[in-house]
Amino acid sequence: MVPPGMERTVYVHTGNISENQRVSLNGINGQLSATGYQVVKDPTQAHYWLQARVVYCHKAKQGVTAESVAFTGFGVGIGSGGTAMARGMGGMKQPPPEGILYMCVADVFVTEQAAPAKLATPIAASSTRAATYTMRSVAHVLQKELNIEEATPIIQEKLNTSIAGLFQAPGRDGTQHPAITDSRRLLAF
Numbered sequence: 001m002v003p004p005g006m007e008r009t010v011y012v013h014t015g016n017i018s019e020n021q022r023v024s025l026n027g028i029n030g031q032l033s034a035t036g037y038q039v040v041k042d043p044t045q046a047h048y049w050l051q052a053r054v055v056y057c058h059k060a061k062q063g064v065t066a067e068s069v070a071f072t073g074f075g076v077g078i079g080s081g082g083t084a085m086a087r088g089m090g091g092m093k094q095p096p097p098e099g100i101l102y103m104c105v106a107d108v109f110v111t112e113q114a115a116p117a118k119l120a121t122p123i124a125a126s127s128t129r130a131a132t133y134t135m136r137s138v139a140h141v142l143q144k145e146l147n148i149e150e151a152t153p154i155i156q157e158k159l160n161t162s163i164a165g166l167f168q169a170p171g172r173d174g175t176q177h178p179a180i181t182d183s184r185r186l187l188a189f
Helices: 029-035 065-071 080-086 122-126 148-164
Strands: 009-016 036-042 048-057 098-113 129-143 185-189
Touching: 009 029, 029 036, 029 148, 036 098, 048 148, 080 129, 098 148, 129 148
Parallel strands: 009 036, 009 048, 129 185
Antiparallel strands: 048 098, 098 129
């Protein structure tokens, strides 16, 4: 998760370069707004920049699991059926699922803008750096017979929820929840 803070403005930029162009990440804006974030159209007015792109959306080849794809991480190349992403994944072999695994993969990049330095020297002001977070989100459905029209809205909702869930809602008393992880690399599936 993105570490909590008092800043609640987000600029959202999404795209889809997968075969299934019907999958949209437009639901992220509404989910962020529902948790108290203000989605802005001008990136210079935002404390967070959220960039997400659907990079793969297709039937997975036999033996490829959503977990293995997620664990390969942000930005790893994608081959036919997800096989290139799963290459090199050791461990126990899982039994093949009963049905057809349809999955979509989104790479997410969040930039938290650095607060301007309060010191009077220009050197201090230029030394502030933005924090960045990356994540690979994988949504999937398992169907007896592949029906892309039926699977698409389910996968779309899963991706939107996963990505928007990176931003924590304030607690009931208005305070921020403590950060769950100190890691700069986020992973979800």
